[in-house]
Amino acid sequence: MRAVRVTEEERSKAYAPTKKADVAEKQQLHVRYHVENMDVGDRPRRFLEAFAAILRHSNYRFALDHFIRMSAKCSRCATSCQIYMATGDPDDIPCHRSELLLKVYRRHFTMGGSVRGRLLGTGHLTDEDVERMADSFWNCTACKRCTLECPAGIDHALITHLGRYILSEIGIAPRALVISTREQLEGSTGNTSAIPVPALVDTLEFLEEDMKEEKGVDITFPRDQLGCDWVFFPAVSDYLMEAETLMGIAAVFSVTGDSWTLGTGYFDASN
Ligand code: SF4
């Protein structure tokens, strides 16, 4: 079968925004996840050392070896990413973001890339490369919509996770994320918003009253029930900022009649 190459014109058409220019400008979100602590010395060397250590102690290599060989440059990942749709920033196109890390892997951790790079004297990881990765990797929600669309099976969320892992190892990570993750994993409350259990119970009782007032139905939020069909782990924001989500879940369970419960021992499933 003859291979059909995508022309430049076809590619730029595929990446072109689907909205009219003035609408896109009005709706565009100019947001980046802010990384405060970029002031790390000798970033390229430390980045490569952390990358090498992670490769030694994990099985990322299998995936990366597959990803560097595959790309149809079809742009389906771009059209499925809600972050790129919102920001319109080319750095938020999933395959562009992944390529930031894949090119480091290709150049520094594969035989062919290393030999070619040394012969030509090109492709060294620079300070700007590390900065660009730090600016881009925290902008992805790791939802994997783009992966579902990718005919080559490239897992951009996994690449993003790896990029963040390496950056975190050298001390480059958004402070809010570090604090909330530490609280979830090691803190006394065990959740990203540091809500103590009594406050959670209060909130659930308040939501029950709210459901009664608003919908006129008796719906409860069961806690720590044994032998239920379902244990539900919402993100902690569902108790406070987006309580409608949790209320909707409770309403659905009430209609289906399934038994379900929340658990006060581990009530935050933020990833
Ligand atoms: S995983 Fe990241 S890049 Fe892919 S669709 Fe979700 S936000 Fe976009």
Ligand code: SF4
């Ligand atoms: S969907 Fe997959 S193959 Fe297509 S451009 Fe994106 S990463 Fe490449």
